[in-house]
Every structure is written in structure tokens, then in C-alpha cells.
Amino acid sequence: MARGFQKTMMTALGATDHVMTVLSVTDLTPGFRRIRFSAPTMIDGRETPTASYVRLWAPDPKEPGKVHQRGYTLVEPDAATGQVSFDFVLHEPMGPASAWAAAAKPGDTITASYYMFHKFEPPEDPEGYLLMGDPAAIPAINAILGVLPPEARVVIILQAHAPGDAAIPVTTHPGADVLWTGPGTGALAGAVPHRDWSNWYAWVAAEGAAIKELRATLNRVHGFPLSDIKHAAYWMRGKAMRLRKEAGPSAGETVTRDQPTTQPPFVPIAAANAAAPAAPRPRWRSQRGVELLGSLRWKLRAAGALQGLISLMQLAPLVLMAELGRRLLAGEGRWEVLSPLILWAIALYGAAATLSAGLMLWLHAVDAQFGHTLRVSIVTKLARLPLGWFTDRNAATVHQAVQEDAGRLHYMVTHAVPDVVAGIVTPLAVILYLFAVDAALAAMLFLPLIAFVALYILMMRGVADKLVEFANWTKRANAAASAFVEALPVVRVFGGDGRALRAVLDGQAAFLNGWQRPMAGRKVASQLAIQPPTFLLLITAAGCWRVLSGGMAPADLLPFLFLGTVFGAQIMTVMYGFVPLREAKQAARRIGLLLEEPELDRSRSSRELPPGPLGLRFDGVSFGYRPGKPVLRDVDLVLKPGTMTALVGPSGAGKSTLAGLPGRFHDVTDGAIRIVSGETEIDIRQLKPEALQRAVGFVFQDVRLIKETLRENIALARPGATMAEIEAAARAARIHERILAAPRGYDSVVGEDARLSGGEAQRLSIARALLADPPMLVLDEATAFADPESEHLVQQALSALVGRRTVLVVAHRLHTVTHADCIAVMQAGRIVQSGRHQELLARPGLYRDLWQAGERKSA
Amino acid sequence: MIVAALLPAEARARLVPFALLAVVAAALRAASALLLVPLLGGLFSQSPRAALPWLGALAVSVAAGWILERHLVIRSFDLGFAMMGSMNQRLVDHLMAVQIGWFGAERQAQAKRALAGAVPELFASTVNLATQASICVALPPAIAIGLLFVAWPLGLVALAAVPLLFGALLLGGRLMRRAEADFAAASGEVAARTEEFARSQLMLRAAGRTGTSGTPLGDAIATQRRSGLRILWFALPGTLAFSLAMQATLLAMVAVLALMFTQGTDDAVRTVALIVVALRFLEPLNTLSELFPALESTRAAAGRVLSVLDVPTQTKPERDARPGPAAVAFRNVCFAADGKRVLENVSFVVPAGTMTAIVGPSGSGKSTILSLVARLLDADAGEVEVCRHDVRGYRPDTLMEQLAVVFQNVQLFEGGIAENIRIARPQASDADLQAAASAAGVDEIVARLGSWDAPVGEGGGALSGGERQRVSIARALLKQAPILLLDEATSGLDTLNEAAVATALSRFSHCTVLVVAHRLETIAHADQIVFVEAGRVVESGFRESLVAAGGRFAAYWHHRRDAQRWQMQHSHAGALRDRMASPAGGRTSVT
Numbered sequence A: 001m002a003r004g005f006q007k008t009m010m011t012a013l014g015a016t017d018h019v020m021t022v023l024s025v026t027d028l029t030p031g032f033r034r035i036r037f038s039a040p041t042m043i044d045g046r047e048t049p050t051a052s053y054v055r056l057w058a059p060d061p062k063e064p065g066k067v068h069q070r071g072y073t074l075v076e077p078d079a080a081t082g083q084v085s086f087d088f089v090l091h092e093p094m095g096p097a098s099a100w101a102a103a104a105k106p107g108d109t110i111t112a113s114y115y116m117f118h119k120f121e122p123p124e125d126p127e128g129y130l131l132m133g134d135p136a137a138i139p140a141i142n143a144i145l146g147v148l149p150p151e152a153r154v155v156i157i158l159q160a161h162a163p164g165d166a167a168i169p170v171t172t173h174p175g176a177d178v179l180w181t182g183p184g185t186g187a188l189a190g191a192v193p194h195r196d197w198s199n200w201y202a203w204v205a206a207e208g209a210a211i212k213e214l215r216a217t218l219n220r221v222h223g224f225p226l227s228d229i230k231h232a233a234y235w236m237r238g239k240a241m242r243l244r245k246e247a248g249p250s251a252g253e254t255v256t257r258d259q260p261t262t263q264p265p266f267v268p269i270a271a272a273n274a275a276a277p278a279a280p281r282p283r284w285r286s287q288r289g290v291e292l293l294g295s296l297r298w299k300l301r302a303a304g305a306l307q308g309l310i311s312l313m314q315l316a317p318l319v320l321m322a323e324l325g326r327r328l329l330a331g332e333g334r335w336e337v338l339s340p341l342i343l344w345a346i347a348l349y350g351a352a353a354t355l356s357a358g359l360m361l362w363l364h365a366v367d368a369q370f371g372h373t374l375r376v377s378i379v380t381k382l383a384r385l386p387l388g389w390f391t392d393r394n395a396a397t398v399h400q401a402v403q404e405d406a407g408r409l410h411y412m413v414t415h416a417v418p419d420v421v422a423g424i425v426t427p428l429a430v431i432l433y434l435f436a437v438d439a440a441l442a443a444m445l446f447l448p449l450i451a452f453v454a455l456y457i458l459m460m461r462g463v464a465d466k467l468v469e470f471a472n473w474t475k476r477a478n479a480a481a482s483a484f485v486e487a488l489p490v491v492r493v494f495g496g497d498g499r500a501l502r503a504v505l506d507g508q509a510a511f512l513n514g515w516q517r518p519m520a521g522r523k524v525a526s527q528l529a530i531q532p533p534t535f536l537l538l539i540t541a542a543g544c545w546r547v548l549s550g551g552m553a554p555a556d557l558l559p560f561l562f563l564g565t566v567f568g569a570q571i572m573t574v575m576y577g578f579v580p581l582r583e584a585k586q587a588a589r590r591i592g593l594l595l596e597e598p599e600l601d602r603s604r605s606s607r608e609l610p611p612g613p614l615g616l617r618f619d620g621v622s623f624g625y626r627p628g629k630p631v632l633r634d635v636d637l638v639l640k641p642g643t644m645t646a647l648v649g650p651s652g653a654g655k656s657t658l659a660g661l662p663g664r665f666h667d668v669t670d671g672a673i674r675i676v677s678g679e680t681e682i683d684i685r686q687l688k689p690e691a692l693q694r695a696v697g698f699v700f701q702d703v704r705l706i707k708e709t710l711r712e713n714i715a716l717a718r719p720g721a722t723m724a725e726i727e728a729a730a731r732a733a734r735i736h737e738r739i740l741a742a743p744r745g746y747d748s749v750v751g752e753d754a755r756l757s758g759g760e761a762q763r764l765s766i767a768r769a770l771l772a773d774p775p776m777l778v779l780d781e782a783t784a785f786a787d788p789e790s791e792h793l794v795q796q797a798l799s800a801l802v803g804r805r806t807v808l809v810v811a812h813r814l815h816t817v818t819h820a821d822c823i824a825v826m827q828a829g830r831i832v833q834s835g836r837h838q839e840l841l842a843r844p845g846l847y848r849d850l851w852q853a854g855e856r857k858s859a
Numbered sequence B: 001m002i003v004a005a006l007l008p009a010e011a012r013a014r015l016v017p018f019a020l021l022a023v024v025a026a027a028l029r030a031a032s033a034l035l036l037v038p039l040l041g042g043l044f045s046q047s048p049r050a051a052l053p054w055l056g057a058l059a060v061s062v063a064a065g066w067i068l069e070r071h072l073v074i075r076s077f078d079l080g081f082a083m084m085g086s087m088n089q090r091l092v093d094h095l096m097a098v099q100i101g102w103f104g105a106e107r108q109a110q111a112k113r114a115l116a117g118a119v120p121e122l123f124a125s126t127v128n129l130a131t132q133a134s135i136c137v138a139l140p141p142a143i144a145i146g147l148l149f150v151a152w153p154l155g156l157v158a159l160a161a162v163p164l165l166f167g168a169l170l171l172g173g174r175l176m177r178r179a180e181a182d183f184a185a186a187s188g189e190v191a192a193r194t195e196e197f198a199r200s201q202l203m204l205r206a207a208g209r210t211g212t213s214g215t216p217l218g219d220a221i222a223t224q225r226r227s228g229l230r231i232l233w234f235a236l237p238g239t240l241a242f243s244l245a246m247q248a249t250l251l252a253m254v255a256v257l258a259l260m261f262t263q264g265t266d267d268a269v270r271t272v273a274l275i276v277v278a279l280r281f282l283e284p285l286n287t288l289s290e291l292f293p294a295l296e297s298t299r300a301a302a303g304r305v306l307s308v309l310d311v312p313t314q315t316k317p318e319r320d321a322r323p324g325p326a327a328v329a330f331r332n333v334c335f336a337a338d339g340k341r342v343l344e345n346v347s348f349v350v351p352a353g354t355m356t357a358i359v360g361p362s363g364s365g366k367s368t369i370l371s372l373v374a375r376l377l378d379a380d381a382g383e384v385e386v387c388r389h390d391v392r393g394y395r396p397d398t399l400m401e402q403l404a405v406v407f408q409n410v411q412l413f414e415g416g417i418a419e420n421i422r423i424a425r426p427q428a429s430d431a432d433l434q435a436a437a438s439a440a441g442v443d444e445i446v447a448r449l450g451s452w453d454a455p456v457g458e459g460g461g462a463l464s465g466g467e468r469q470r471v472s473i474a475r476a477l478l479k480q481a482p483i484l485l486l487d488e489a490t491s492g493l494d495t496l497n498e499a500a501v502a503t504a505l506s507r508f509s510h511c512t513v514l515v516v517a518h519r520l521e522t523i524a525h526a527d528q529i530v531f532v533e534a535g536r537v538v539e540s541g542f543r544e545s546l547v548a549a550g551g552r553f554a555a556y557w558h559h560r561r562d563a564q565r566w567q568m569q570h571s572h573a574g575a576l577r578d579r580m581a582s583p584a585g586g587r588t589s590v591t
């Protein structure tokens, strides 16, 4: 087929052509060749998404002038020099692309089209990444490995078609295991190890049949949901990649995220299956969103069905009116003939309106219930997560879930579903009805639609590139606006005219102008094609012709005039209606992920606190946020009742992590933390959560107050406390007078009429801890004051709080803890020294170094 | 009006022709609809060929409509571009003249949204919606008027229905909007409470308050649910109002036609044709109701832009004052923000060539004093004088030439380090720049980041608080203005930073210095102390005499000295202290 047509299609889909010149040719292995190109028009500073690819136009070895397109992955694009490499598998038998590569020498040129659609987009934070492929996929796998975070777990399984393939360089990644398997269609599928793959994400690309089998195996045997497998067929055994197959950007590598029903037949792999252990069914968090919406499914389906009925009922009066017109024209103008039609029309209209209102009421009720359940389950979930989960990053997760995603789901339930159904049912019913009336004329109604689609495609020509550019401009404008607004004080003080922002905004405007204005004509044309006047003209003109030529009774024109004109406008509604549905699905998925976060294990937490003074023992404690990446290693530490222990050491040593463990911010990965009372020792995991909270109090520099009265903020841990107790605590924490100075004293509300400074909030939280009166206390950064003016008050309050409790303090200023009963010096997750200040100072070691550095500073 | 306000003056003139053309386009569409009456009359008659001339006329009017509408869309592009270009400039100009104190976190976000989000949205709506929407508004009245000539009773009904229909559309929209706003507010409240709940987990769990019953979060969730149901009582009449109006209109029109038919005014063919016209009459209203959400969001975008343009700007004097000797004076200055007193009757004088330290508890208004000098804020009453003139008497450039500032809120802009320093004196030589930078300890940051052009990130995010302040100090050093305004950072105080502050102070020792001081060293060096508490100057004078007087400053001074030597330890002060420490008589006192 002519290259012309394909090129038109591709250009329509947004690719642009680039000429690339060979700079150098390197054989990485005898069958795997890297060619570096100069491609300044392609690598022009725009973002090059990870593992994106080009379509090379490889010349036909036999027929000069004919070209074939083949996919190749960008390797090491360098925006600064405009250079990029491609790795070519020199396979036997060769095809046009490999043959070209085998003969390439510096100075040769070749044309390529570049799409930027193709992106490596794994779900948020999967458990690990399973990357599989054959040599053709290695360039893509290498690119992916280059962007995975170093702490990610990765399993790479590669297929060698020829013995030399195993020598192809693979990007190293600290968390990656590389496995090689041999040739054969089932080899990749058979090579997947049996293990718990829960929450892993798979990216696989190789020969077509192999991929088919692999995908089925991952799904059926290893439990991967299809949505968590990204698969691509990079080539077909025994077939030259045919042109036809590659007319679209994703024809060669179909990326499907469909339902299991469209599965290829599963080919069991006997050997692998025999070895399969009867493991518990793996679970993917990503499926939780589907489950979440599951409760809504039948309701939404019912709503959709009802909406379909309503749409039909709304059309029926028009049909009846057409019938009325027909009877009028036929001379049956008597009231008895006409009145039933009119009455029916009115009744149907009324019924449709009532039903539609009813549907809306019901959907809102469903939504209110669903939203309520959703919010309650989020809150319940939050209350069960380990405290360590609540980081800044996860605060954003909560924000996303409760602010944005909940709203999207609301919109979906109450609006999107009926809109989409109405948008589909109405035109469909109309066209079916009109076909029944007069097929020839009904068929004509498609003409404007076809014109619309054609004009639309014409308009979308090259639009993908432009959309990427538009997104870039939007990003730049946002960034520039942010920078401008934030720098306004600087601008005010040092002068400035907002030139940078103006330039970006003008650039954006000019870009929009340059892009949209030439399209304006086509855009109007496409819209005019589906406007009512167009349909009106078409119907009357074609109708006249049909009537005059005797093909149609004049009265048959009426249904068209009544129903046919609005036909086109609804196309747009449907086109836009799907966006919120998709967004809602993603929202549900994100909320689902939140609801799937692992909870603190409380199954054994049933014991009460032992009586008597309490101490704490860290017994061989190891901990890591991710498996295989310990933050704390084998820590032994004893806090005797009534003693003060200080944790010191360079930042990043794990001090704060260690200090959080007694509160079960996280559970240890190894070892145990025990509460000690005389002879009794109880693992903190066995304590009732309330008991543990009562036993260990925390004071941080970063203080949280809630939007309640000051009194309630203090009494939070003991809602039953008397006013006298609250006041006593406030006095001891040196905050009483400040509270009295607030407009409504203890009844002032935080954030409304009581605005506390950092030091004041800190004292309030100390008052709170005093009132809660825990026997053990953890102070983290509590001495790194944000508020030098009231430092001494905080210090006094802290002294009062420390009292005679068992204290663990993370100290940043060494001289504040020289009186501690024990100073534990931490480095890289271990305790490297411990003892009293004088002892530690007497020996060479980290403590002495830190101390001396501190002395020098203050000297 | 909104539309006109959005457009630049020169483009406003183009609005009238645009509107007129839209009316003509609507008239053409109306004509096409009305032409159906004779056309169908012909087609359904004994000699259907009689319809052909009318078909021709219809074709002409539809084609004319196409041409006109195309032209309108292209004009709307012109309008859209004129709007976008001028609006961007106006927003930037305006924001540069707004008092800095206006920009809280929320308002910053508002300004950013207006700049980067609202304007392109307005452009898109102008281009995509303006033509359609204006034609749809003009079409029903146009058809109604046309009907007056074809079948006047029907025309009268249609004309009467026009305000009813538009009223119902707007009413429905308004009710929906209110309901949605209520719902959004309730959802926002729950969301905020849930976020607070997440943030306060540690505390709430210690308090055993993790349920939803009886807590503010529980209340918010319940309210939200209720408002989710209440939305119905608004939304229901909202949607019903419009569909009822539509049906009532159609019914009335059909009734009139039936009447005319039974009375023999119209024959069957005309009646049928007029029903078709009646449907055409209602059609644009359906379209409008579909466009409504988009029009609403455009309105909201316009509102966002205009609300920023409505923020008052600072005044500029007609004539520029000539700066005298470098002194600073406050006379009975009052300042309030968001209705809260920040400064009250503040008076003091910083004589030229001396250093004054402003000292006091946090939140007492110290930084505000500096902002008033630099006119980042304007006083509500009283006078702030710089170099013998009220700050409002200077053109902004002239005032700023007198000042070198190191503020907490005047930090870095996105760009390289060198660029950030050079802004103080763009014509400075590289050597001067280097000298200023190394005096402020910036070369150490450059060494860490590897380059003078290393980006500092948005708002200087790539640097620590102390490092940002050092860059600011280098800026001040490079500027060499007669007056230094310095706000010492309280966070990220490290040795290098303290050294930089010390350098700045010594370099400016012959100049006039006003410093918000936290470091005892700085306070010790000042010629004058101004002690501020709760927005008032409670004491001022030389340090020694203030300490000797034993007042508020003396207490402050002693506390600060003690705090530096404080050590954490178990209390050994005996039972009294213990009882205070644990008011509930906790077990710790039993030893």
C-alpha cells in the first residue's frame, strides 16, 4: 500500500517526521547493535517519555522507493546535543529494519516518526516491578530501570533467542534480580517463579505469541489482574511486521486494559503448574477500587436502565405528535381521533418528568448513603493505620481521597451515569425509529455525522504534538505564575516588571493563536455540520426529492422533522460524558488503595499495663520501611524506670524512627520492644492499644492542635478532667497566663480567636501531656525551638513534664542532655556507643567528635 | 457587563457588532424554521413541486447562516485573543501594585489560579461558546416575532413564553448552584476535618478519640449527609421548573394550534408545519440548558479574574520626594490586618547612622514594623518616615533605593543563586558580586550545589532556611543602600548563618540599621532597643539602662541568657515541683 495513506493517518494521529543521521555504530554483542544518531528536530528539548519509541521508515531491500515502518525504542536521548541512539536486534532472517541497521555506517540517514503518547505509567507504589521481554524489549527495559526508584523491588526475566544474547548489557538496579531463559514461545511464561506476586506490576514485551501466553499465565496462574499487566507484542514469529498492522500508533503493540472476557485461550504449562504450591490467593490493592464501586453497581445499572426508559418516554410524545400530524394531513381532523394522541403525549411527558425527578432523588439518596459509608470507612481506616503512616506524603493521599476523589464519585453517581445513558439511548432510539419510517432518508442523516468526523480528524491532524506542547505551555504558565506570585515581595523590593511571566503568558497566547486560529475554519465547519439547520436543510431537501420522485409518502417526512434535527448535537454530549466516568473509576481506585493500606496488627493486643513503675527494653530491634532496607539494625537498649535516656547522633542515623517505635508508630521487623515492670516484661504488641497510649506519651516540636477550645485541647487525653486539673496542668506548663489573655480564656477556639505562636502551642501540648500523665515519655526534637522568645518558658514547662518519668529524648543540642542517665549514640541505624556524658567524653569516638564539633561552633 | 469588563477598551467596541451579527444569525435560523410553513404547505399540497422555490429559499438562508456563523466564530477568536492578551497584562500590572500584605496563602493561590487557569479558560469559552450561546439566546425571541407575522396567536403565546422559559432556566440554574455550593461546603468541611483527624492521630489515639460519635468529625460527616439530602429540595424544583416550563409552553402552543385548526383559521398542513416550528422554537433552550454548566464555569472563571482586579492597589504620589539623611521614624503608627490590631500607636526614631534592635515576644508585630518601612504594607494611621519623608511620598523606586532588606518573606525567586543576588544591583561587576556572596557565606552554598547558576528552586525550596537568609544577606551587601532592614531568621540558625548576620551588621555599621533581633549578640550591639509587646512599644532606650531599670526588657534579657544554658534533667527540687508536674497526683511522685 502506498506510504501516502499511512503517513496521512499517522500525521492525523499526531506523529511528525524527522530525518536522523547516523553518527556511529557499535556492536554491543554480535547480534545487538547500537547506532547513535543526530536527530535535532526530534530531540529538541521536549520531554521524551520513558521507553517511548519511534516508527522507523526502513527502506525495502528489494524494491527501492518502498519503505516499511518498524518500532524502535529511544535510547539515551540527549536534549543538549540533539542525539539519540537505537538498539537493533540483528535477527535472522532479517527484515528491512534489521538489514538497514546491519549495513548502516556513519553519514547514512533514515526517517522516523515520533509519538510521545507511549508512556511508562505504573500504578502508585506497587510492591515490585516484574519486567519481562526478549532482546527487542531490552532497550525499553533498560529505560524503565533507569527511572525506577533505587529502593524498588524488581524482577527481570529476559529471553535469549541466541546464546550470545545473554551478553546484552542490562542497566543495573540495586533492587533487581535478572533471570535469563532460553528460546521458545512458552519459555517466558514458564520462567515466572511461583511466589506471592500480590500488588506487583508487570511490564512485558516480546514476540506476539509468547506475550499472549505470558499474559494469560500471569493472569491465571499468578493472579495478576489484567489491569496490572502492561503488555506489548514487539514482533511476530515468521511474519514480517506487516504495514497494515502498523497503521495506528498502537497496532503493533496492543495495550489492552480490558475485562477478562476477551482472554486468549489459556495454554497450561504442565511443568510449572505441577510445581505450583497451594498458596493463598494473592491480592492486588488495585482491585479494591472495583470492589468499592461494586456496592453501587446494581444501583447504577438500575439507574441507567431507568434513565434509558425515561429517555424513551421523553421521545415518545414526539413520535405521537408526528402521528398526530400524519392523521391531520390524512384529513382525520376529528377530535376523537386526535385527542387520545394528545392526552397520551401529555401523560408520557408528565410521567417522564416525574420519573426523572424520582430518579434524581433516588440517586442523590444513594450517593448520600454511599458517600457516608465511604467517609466513615476512610475515617475508620485512618484510626487503624500505624502512626508512622501519617507522613506528609500520606497527608496528601488523605487530601486527595477526601477532597477530590470523593467529589468525583459524587459527580459520577449523581450525574455522569444518567447523562451518558441518555446521550446514547436517545440518538440510538431516534435513528432506529427513523430507519423504520424511511431507511433511505434515515441513512442520509449520517452524512453530516460523517462530515463531522472527517472534519474532526482533519482538525486533529498533528494535534497530539500540539496537545503535548499545550500541556507544556500550561505547565510553564503555572510555574511562571507561581514563581511570580511568590516572588512578588522580591519584585516589590528590588524592582522588576514581571517580564518572565509576561513572556510566558504571551508565549502561551501566541501558541494558542498559532494553533487554534488556523483551525478555526475547520472547527466551525465541523460544528456547523451537526447543527440543527444543517439537518433541517438535509431533511427537507432529501425529503422533497423522495416525495417528488414518489419514493416516500409526504407524511413520512414528519417524524424526521420532529426528531431528526437534534440528532447530531447529542454526539458531543456522549463524547464528553465518558471523561467523568473514567475519572471516577480512577478516584475509586485511589480510595481503594487507601482502604487497603496495611493496618497495625492488633490481634494479640489484649493485655493491660502491669502495675508499678515502668521501664522499656529494646531487644534486638530491627526495623525497615521496606523489606531488605533496614533503617534500624539490632538495637538493644534498656530504659530503667525513672531514668532519662538520650539518643544522639548525626541526622539520618535513625534516632526519630527508634523513638517512635515504643508508640507502635511502626511495628518492629525483628526483635521486640517490651514494657518492663519489676520482673514482668510484656511485648508492646500484646498490650491493648489504649494501655500502650496511656503508658507512653510523646511531645514533638511539631505540635498538633485541633480546632477546639483551648480547654478541650488540653483535656484531650482525659476528657473527664476537672477545670482545676486542667488549670494546674496549664500553670505547670507555663501557658495558663497566655490562655487567660485570649479573648474567651479557656473557651477560646484554636485558629479562631486563639492564635498561638510556636512556643505557645508547644507549651499547650506539654500541658496536655502533663494532664495525661504517662509514666513514660518520648521527647523528639522538643528542644529545637522555633521560638527563641519563649524558649525559657518551654524549658520550664519541659522540666515540669519530665518530672521523675522514664524519659527517652532525641537531642540535637548535646549540651542539653549532659545530665542524662544514659546517652546512646546512634549511627547508621545502630547504637555505636552508650554511657554517661563524662564516660563518653573520656574515650575517643563519635560522641567526643560530635561534642567537640559543637564546642567549636559555639566558640 | 461582565463581558465588557473582561475586554480591553479597544476591543469593547467590537462587542456591539458581534452581538448584532449574532442577532442576524439567529434571525436567519428563525427564517429557516419559518420557511418550513410554506415549504411543507407546498409539499403536502396537490402539486408538491410548489415546495421547490421555498426549498431554494431555505437553502439560501441556511447557507447564509453558515457563512455568518463562521464569520462570528472567527470574530470570537479575535475577541478571545484581545481578551487574553490584555487580561494577562492587566493582571500582572495589577498584582504588582497590590499591597504585599494582601497575599496570604489563600490569596496567593487565588492570584495564581486567576493568572494561569482562569484566563485560558475564558479564552476557550469565548472561542467555543460565545457564538453558540448568543445565537441560542436570540433565537427563541426571533422565532416568536417571526410567528407574529405567520400565525399571530401562536406568536403571542411564544412571545409570552420567552421570559417564562429563560426565567425557569435561570431559576433552575440558580437553585442547583446553591445546592451544589452547600454540598461542596459541607464536603469541604468533612474533608478538612478528616485531614485534621489524620494529622492529629497520635494525639487523638492517646485520647482514645478515634470514633466518629460525638466528635467534630462525626458531626461534620452527619452534616454532610444531611446536606447531601437537602440538595434535593433545591435541585428538584430546579430541574422541574425548567422541564415544566418547557412542557407548559409546548402544551399552550399545541392548544392554540388546535383551537386555530378547529375554528378553521388554519388548515391541517399549516397546523402540522407550525408544530414543527414550535419545536424549533424550544430547541435552543434545550441546547442552552446543556451549555449551562459550561457557562456557569465561565462565569466563575470571570469572577475569579475580576475579583483579583478588584483588590485595591497602593497609591503612587504625583511628585517624588527627595530623600534626606538616612533616618527612620514612626509616629503614632497603627496597623490592622483582617480586622485585628497588629500595631497600635507605635512611635520611635532611628537616627541616621545608628542601629536599633526591635525585640519582643513572637507575634508582637516586630516584622510588621519592617514591612511598613519597606511599604510592603501601608499604615492605617500615623506616619512612617524614611529619610525625612513619609514613605507614601516616594515613588517606589526611590524608596527602595534607600533600603537594603533581609526579610523572612522577601526570599528568593526561581532562578540561579547569582541571579538572585544580582537583582539587588544588576549593573554590579562579577567581582563585587563574588565579594558580597563570600562575605555572606554564600560561596559555601555554591560549593555544595556545584554552580553559581544552580537553581534555588521555587521560592528557594532547594535551600535551607538559613541558606536562603544568607543569599538574602549577600543581596543586601551588594546593594549598599543607606538603610538596612534586617529580620533575623529564627529557624535554621547555624553557625555560618550567624556569621553572615554578623558580617552584614558590621558592614552596615556606619549606616542606619533597623533589625528585628533574636540573637543576644545582635541585641547587645544595638544603640537602641525598642521592646514591642502586643503591638505596642513598651520600653525603649539603651540596653544597659533598660536592664538596670528591671522592666520587661530586663526580664526578657535574663530569660534568654538562662535559656542558653538550660539542660534537661529530672527534677530534684522535691515534692512541690512534682505535684505541679503531675496535677493528678501521678505515680511519678511516689518515690
Ligand SMILES: Cc1cc2nc3c(=O)[nH]c(=O)nc-3n(C[C@H](O)[C@H](O)[C@H](O)COP(=O)(O)OP(=O)(O)OC[C@H]3O[C@@H](n4cnc5c(N)ncnc54)[C@H](O)[C@@H]3O)c2cc1C
Pocket: A053, A058, A070, A071, A072, A073, A074, A086, A087, A088, A089, A090, A091, A092, A093, A094, A095, A096, A097, A098, A099, A135, A136, A137, A139, A140, A161, A233, A234, A235, A236, A237, A238, A239, A240, A241, A252, A253
Ligand atoms: C514499541 C516497539 C518498540 C520496539 N523497540 C525495539 C528496539 O528498541 N530494538 C529492537 O531491536 N526492536 C524493537 N522492536 C521490535 C522491532 O520493531 C521488530 O523486531 C521488527 O519487526 C523488526 O523489523 P525488521 O524489519 O527487522 O524485521 P521484520 O520485517 O519485521 O521481520 C523479518 C523476520 O524477522 C523476524 N523477526 C522480527 N523481529 C524479530 C526479533 N526481534 N527477533 C527475532 N526475529 C525477529 C520475523 O518473525 C520475520 O520472520 C520494537 C517494537 C515495538 C512495537
